[in-house]
Amino acid sequence: MNEKLESELKLELEKLDEQNLLWNPKTLNGPSCSTCEVGGKRVVMLCSNNYLGLANHEALKKAAIAAIEKYGAGSGSVRPIAGTMDLHIELEALLAKFKHSEDCLYYNSGFTANSGAIPALLRSGDAVISDELNHGSIIDGVRLTKAERHIYKHCDMSSLEEKLKEVKAKNPNRILIITDGVFSMDGDIAPLDKIADLAEEFDAVTYVDDAHGDGVLGDHGRGIVNHFKLEGRVDFEMGTFSKAFGTMGGLIATSKINKEFLLNKSRTWLLTGSHPPATVAASIAAIKLLMESDELVKRLWSNTTYFKKRLKELGFDTGRSETPITPVMTYDSGAARKMSTRLYEEGVYALPIVFPMVAKDAARIRTMITAEHTQEELDFAIEKIEKVGKELGLIK
Numbered sequence: 001m002n003e004k005l006e007s008e009l010k011l012e013l014e015k016l017d018e019q020n021l022l023w024n025p026k027t028l029n030g031p032s033c034s035t036c037e038v039g040g041k042r043v044v045m046l047c048s049n050n051y052l053g054l055a056n057h058e059a060l061k062k063a064a065i066a067a068i069e070k071y072g073a074g075s076g077s078v079r080p081i082a083g084t085m086d087l088h089i090e091l092e093a094l095l096a097k098f099k100h101s102e103d104c105l106y107y108n109s110g111f112t113a114n115s116g117a118i119p120a121l122l123r124s125g126d127a128v129i130s131d132e133l134n135h136g137s138i139i140d141g142v143r144l145t146k147a148e149r150h151i152y153k154h155c156d157m158s159s160l161e162e163k164l165k166e167v168k169a170k171n172p173n174r175i176l177i178i179t180d181g182v183f184s185m186d187g188d189i190a191p192l193d194k195i196a197d198l199a200e201e202f203d204a205v206t207y208v209d210d211a212h213g214d215g216v217l218g219d220h221g222r223g224i225v226n227h228f229k230l231e232g233r234v235d236f237e238m239g240t241f242s243k244a245f246g247t248m249g250g251l252i253a254t255s256k257i258n259k260e261f262l263l264n265k266s267r268t269w270l271l272t273g274s275h276p277p278a279t280v281a282a283s284i285a286a287i288k289l290l291m292e293s294d295e296l297v298k299r300l301w302s303n304t305t306y307f308k309k310r311l312k313e314l315g316f317d318t319g320r321s322e323t324p325i326t327p328v329m330t331y332d333s334g335a336a337r338k339m340s341t342r343l344y345e346e347g348v349y350a351l352p353i354v355f356p357m358v359a360k361d362a363a364r365i366r367t368m369i370t371a372e373h374t375q376e377e378l379d380f381a382i383e384k385i386e387k388v389g390k391e392l393g394l395i396k
């Protein structure tokens with residue numbers, strides 16, 4: 001081991017520790033469920049992205065087991081060489097149907113979809129205009145391009161229009177507008193209808209990252225494009241299987257030509273092993289389940305509405321959230337950390353979100369509601385949030 005490197009890294013870790021930014025993740029001792037065992041303690045889970053409870057759903061588990069029996073444990077290769085099984089093709093075709101898009105491309109993860117597709121689409125002479133609160137995987141994807149980079153104010157359409165005018169004046173070959181669909185820290189929704197209007201006015205290309213909208217927004221959880229009825233007007237609708245869909249994988253719903261180009265040019269699609277059959281089969285089962293019934297999506301929203309309403313009645317500030325992502329504002333970072341620790345002691349698991357993930361005075365506990373939470377679990381969580389909120393002087 002190189003001692004100089006290790007001593008430098010140790011110093012950096014100590015700095016992170018001083019700033020309270022060191023990760024020390026708690027461990028799940030079983031499946032991810034609405035009540036589960038975390039760090040050896042039974043808690044009501046309020047910080048998983050398992051919005052529909054699909055991560056531990058019987059239909060998905062059965063499909064995964066059957067696929068292992070038929071196809072084995074691994075895929076054997078990268079997609080372009082020998083790692084495309086009929087399962088991968090079936091999933092992409094099913095997704096296109098679900099999304100009402102011409103076609104769909106399945107990546108290993110949402111992160112690799114963004115970090116592979118964005119640099120494939122942009123060259124020097126192009127411009128990208130990105131919402132200031134976009135996800136880190138978009139930021140990394142944009143960093144890999146030689147295009148000119150611009151940032152617009154969060155969900156601010158006059159700021160976007162201003163940037164479009166500024167960029168257009170330089171006559172770039174291609175302009176890409178890129179935004180999260182649902183923003184993961186605040187749970188607000190991008191005004192994608194207005195973005196699509198502006199894109200058409202300025203002849204720009206649109207790309208939305210709907211990681212937190214898949215399975216949550218739209219009819220049967222079809223996502224943000226369906227939510228705003230924008231089918232055919234958004235060039236790239238990217239999403240993930242790792243949240244509401246309960247498994248793992250990235251997706252991009254787009255046209256046939258765009259897909260053909262992306263799969264030939266995305267290094268994160270070409271150069272990495274494809275998903276094991278179990279994951280793909282479980283993903284197919286998840287989409288089939290959603291196409292057959294919107295019961296889970298409806299339950300997710302009724303749980304969300306109830307939980308938010310109760311928190312507001314108690315006097316908590318839940319910020320600008322419009323989705324199951326529900327911040328409980330503490331403003332102060334220390335209070336957010338303390339609240340998370342106390343909630344865990346009381347049997348509720350929710351993590352603090354502090355600077356630099358959010359502004360210094362905008363610390364919060366981020367709670368996430370799922371379809372799986374029972375009335376008892378929601379009431380238990382609310383009771384504990386009320387108790388700890390009073391201890392910390394957040395409410396009276």
Ligand SMILES: *Cc1c(COP(=O)(O)O)cnc(C)c1O
Binds near residue numbers: 109112184239249250
């Ligand atoms: C979670 C998330 C991703 C990454 O998706 P994975 O499939 O888990 O890699 C990308 N973008 C946003 C907005 C996310 O919230």
